[in-house]
Amino acid sequence: MRTLRNLLLFILSFLIITNWNIAKAKTNPPTVSAEGAILMDATTGEILFQKNINKPFPPASTTKIMTALLAFENTKLDDVVVVGKKPPFADGSKIYIFEGENIIVKDLLYALLLESANDTAEALAEHISGSVEEFSKLMNKRAKELGCENTNFVNPSGLYDGKHRTSAKDLALIMRELVKYPEYIEIATSLSYKIDPTNKSKEGRPLWNKNKLIQKYSSYYYDGIEGGKTGYTVQSQHSYVASAQRNGHRLVAALIYDKNKTYFEDTINLFNYGFNNFSLIKMFKKGDVVTEYNEKNLNIKLKASEDFYYIKEKTSSDNAIFTLENKDLSSQSFIKDEKVLNASIFYKDKDLGTLPLLSDSDHIIKADATAQAMSKFSKTTVTILSILITLITIASIIIVRNRKLRL
Template sequence: MRKIHNLLILVLIFFIIPNLNTVSAKSNPPSVSADGAILMDATTGEILFQKNMDKPYPPASTTKIMTALLTLENTNLDDVVTVGKKPPFADGSKIYIFEGEQITVRDLLYALLLESANDVSEALAEHISGSVEEFAKLMNKRAKELGCEDTNFVNPSGLYNDKHRTSAKDLALIMRELAKYPDYVQISTSLSYKIAPTNKSKEPRPLWNKNKLVQQYSTYYYDGIEGGKTGYTVQSEHSYVASAQRNNHRLVAAFIHDKNKTYFADAIKLFDYGFNNYELVKMFSKDEVVTEYNEKDLNVKLLASEDFYYIKEKGNDEKAVFNLENKDLSRESFQKGDNVINASISFNDKNIGTLKLLSDSDHIIKTNVSAQVISKMNTTVVTIVSLLLSVIIIALVIIYRKNKLKNIY
């Protein structure tokens, strides 16, 4: 009996106790097959997972998320696009638009995101910028504004070009911005759509969403998905970028140069990893009182200029802290709503951002105002005295010359 008892104890030690440690520990990051990949918190930009995130690859049709973003930023959905000569001849996937065909931006965006139509991407590019070449310049300009550092776009569709490159991180930055548009989310999560007959097409055009994460009857369906974009060419291999949101927490996942085409399953693994292990914390709300400044008889409430969030691992009880910059506000004049001082925010001894703080009241330094008035008065007096002296000197010169002339004659 004693041997059996000891054996049971050994079983508990070697099997049950290790299992308890595994449950309480944070999950390990998953593995993904794409050569470049990233999981980003959309609110803070914090990187939760990465694999060669800065290495540029040809992105194929994931390029179209930038085309969609620029379309939403520069047009209205009800605008009518008249198709030019070149778009109907675009290579690759298309919905077969015609020269002179008139189609709304809304219809074209559905075709762009659901059917990945290259002819549509060129039609939108010409509508916005006049040509594909000028639109590519706009794409690159916007990419830099979003913080992209490894991107060079040559066309709006993603057709392979050796100079057409981006990275997993840059794709995530673009999707982070695009996901802010409700129209994008509505279009990108639609299972199907039908373009009505136009002036050049008597038949309606049915469109189908190829993104399996939005297909409710698919084994890959993901609760909270906000849409995404796939891409593929022989040279580019497979790519995918998507966003998902749960409990007001949005994550962005991007995969590029994936020869195994496992991006749907890998996206689910990354999203689950992010939502299960991290949480978004709202530290301050816009116009919330952050602290008070009390120095040298000056009492001012300092308000947050914007909402401030940070990301942390679930189960971590530590909180972010802020430190005001060293600045003497008593010597400055300011008005209510002015940015008077900044606070640096840190978490786990790491700086995570800077928050501008606004004054809740006016503060006018009277001594400075008086000094300014006195200075202006002194300047005025000097000017007047100088003018008077000039007049007196001129008058004396005139009198002197008259007297001299009298003496001569």
């Protein structure tokens, strides 16, 4: 009996230790082979995994997500692009477009994102900005607007250039913006597409998506994937950027300068790490009553001016809290839906930012009301006096002229 009992205790202990290790492993971030890598929550911008996220590398064809973003922002999908002289001679991957060929933006975007066509990247660049050089300036301007700090683009395709650089974090910021376009997701998750014959091509052009995470027959298929873009040159090595969404929670992963070409499995591990260990919490919805202000006989409700989200660890029992700005509202006049206070929000002593709060009612101090009335009266008086002065001046001029005529 003692032997049996010891055996059972051993088995039980083994199971407890094994289960504990598995649970612990879920909270451990994965390893990735890329030199730069990031996992970002798309809603809040919070970084859930990082590795050299600000170090610039040559991004190869992941550059094309910026080209696609600018196409969505500056064109319509049915706009007709007339191909210029230079795009047909672009180096690298291409669908062999012709000078003078009429192709709609939608078809060029499919070729850009599915076949990674450099000739269509240049055609879009010239259509939007007139030249590759001017388009590169637009790329860098937009990158700065998105918060990119380690990016310098010199072409729309990602062909290697010693000055063409970006970082894992900057790639994630660009993808975070691009994935807001449903049209992008539709294109990026298409297995195939066919460009119809054009004025310069009698044959249609079939296109195939090289992104294995969207291929349902692939062992790399990932449920919730919204699209992604690969990149490779000899000098740039491999790179990849993608987004995925589950139950309203969207994550963006970016890997850059991967010598081992493990970006598909590494991205899957990053997404699993994010979805398994973190939750997106909607703390306040726009218009929700956050709190009440009760000071010096002033009683008003304060509402959220916008939605506020934060990321919470699934194993944590802590919730975000907020503190109100120390401000006396009783001595101020304001109207309904005016911003009157800020709430500072914290999670585990981490500052998540501020949420402006709106008043749910008017609060007009009598002195202010009187001052406003006097101000209106003064303005009216000034206006009337101005009109009278103008009329008197005109009358004086007429009288003087009449006297001169009599003389």
